[in-house]
Amino acid sequence: MDKLTPPAELQRLTRTKAVVASGIEMIFQSGAERFQALKGIELEIFSGDIELLMGPSGSGKTTLLSILSGILTPTAGTVELLGQEITGLSRSKLAKFRLQNIGFIFQDFNLFPALTAQENVEAVLHLKGIRRQAAKQQAQQLLEQVGLADKVKSLPRDLSGGQKQRVAIARALA
Known part of the structure; x- marks a missing residue:
């Protein structure tokens, strides 16, 4: 058999x-x-x-x-x-x-300290050739998906560890 x-x-x-x-x-x-x-x-x-x-x-x-x-x-x-x-x-x-x-989420998040949460996500989108307005909208949507709609203008120094991690996740998804 x-x-x-x-x-x-x-x-x-x-x-x-x-x-x-x-x-x-x-x-x-x-x-x-x-x-x-x-x-x-x-x-x-x-x-x-x-x-x-x-x-x-x-x-x-x-x-x-x-x-x-x-x-x-x-x-x-x-x-x-x-x-x-x-x-x-x-x-x-x-x-x-x-x-x-590939999207990366590093252990220490590697966010750009002088950029807002939204700008950190937008940076990857710009590298991918996405135009400014579309990148802004997509970054806002991604940050909303990870529960940070109210933190789009916050700098990394003003975010908790968990919030920084979620910005890094949004950036990896971008």
């Missing part, structure tokens, strides 16, 4: 791979000292999946995420995002790919 494929496995086989990492290695070097942060990482993440990356401090979580998003280039291995192999892209093509396809 033939082995039947369980429905969950069948569903996984027919879905799109959003992230594929193969043979990822990362070595940091300072003078004569070498530190291997990652070795032999193999990873597939499918569209629609939610994944959890856990490990103790210093285990390479941030390094791996930085490689998967194209911020860092691995010492060895390849990364494919949304069907595009990114490890071989030039800096300019990689920057354009990230701008169009």
Whole structure:
């Protein structure tokens, strides 16, 4: 009798791979000292999946995420995002790919301190080529979606940690 494929496995086989990492290695070097942060990482993440990356401090979580998003280039291995192999892209093509396809929410949020919440979101939209008025409207809508309609004119220094996080989320969605 033939082995039947369980429905969950069948569903996984027919879905799109959003992230594929193969043979990822990362070595940091300072003078004569070498530190291997990652070795032999193999990873597939499918569209629609939610994944959890856990490990103790210093285990390479941030390094791996930085490689998967194209911020860092691995010492060895390849990364494919949304069907595009990114490890071989030039800096300019990689920057354009990230701008169009990836939203970042950093641990410390990286908001521009001299810009309002709305201007922080608008900045990404301007980089994407969206005109001023449309960017303003879209930024206001995104801030409203994250519950900050009343904070559009606030500077980061005037926002709580949770509010800064929501500005960063709105910016990542832009």
